[in-house]
Amino acid sequence: MKKILILVQLLVCLLTPTAWAMSAVVDEAQLLSREQEQQLVVQLEQLEQDYGIKAAIVTLPSLSRRSIGSYADYLIDEKIPQGTGGTLVLVQVVDARKWYISTDATLRGTLGSAEALENFSHVLVPALRQGDYMGAYTAFIEETTYLANYYQEGASWEKQLGLNEPALIFALFGAFIIMQKVRKSLLRSMDNVQEAAAADDYLKEGSFQLLEGRDDYMYSNTVRTPRRNGNNRNGGSSSGGHGGGGGSY
Secondary structure, three states, X not given: OHHHHHHHHHHHHHHOOOOOOOOOEEEOOOXXXXXXXXXXXXXXXXXXXXXXXXXEEEEEOOOOOOOHHHHHHHHHHHHOOOOOOEEXXXXXXXXXXXXXXXXXXXXXXXXXXXXXXXXXXXXXXXXXXXXXXXXXXXXXXXXXXXXXXXXXXXXXXXXXXXXOHHHHHHHXXXXXXXXXXXXXXXXXXXXXXXXXXOHHHHOOOOOOOOOOOOOOOOOOOOOOOOOOOHHXXXXXXXXXXXXEEEEEO
């Protein structure tokens, strides 16, 4: 009876969906040396220590028929341990020459925003096109660090601004009044400028004569063609509360 209970407990553990601790760098495409992987792991651990952001880098030789975006979201939800400051992953599929960054809901409005994705694209795509994979992943970590610091400073500034909002509004209103007074004073000091009540005052009497007035309106057809995004990117947010996006290289 005891053996049966142990077997039942083992089956329950196997059938229960749990996230296993995935390594910070999973190089299934074998693009990196062991020393390079260790170097990236150290940098990613430093990122988590400084900002609480858990990040991972995953390379794949191919991904069959599954979309790279859904796979990246799956890693965030099921495989990567959650960071106290948020979680994100960079996935690269070699045969399709595609990259994708997915974040959890915590980072969706910051590192998963369209603004951040544009920054990531600028540092990733050139290196990936040249086959400098170590350079691309290092640039990804450095850009993540820069953006994390940027958004933290921005949040702090907005908080301070909110505390002084009444004073700021009063100062802007006072500056507007002063500006209007200065403008009127400058206009009065200009001897070649005079106020006019109507547009006719700017014309000399008898210098203009309208012989005929007619408006001709031509109908036209307008065709709008959607513009393709640069580097075939799509991003800003994805399904399931994730942020991020990706493209080709």
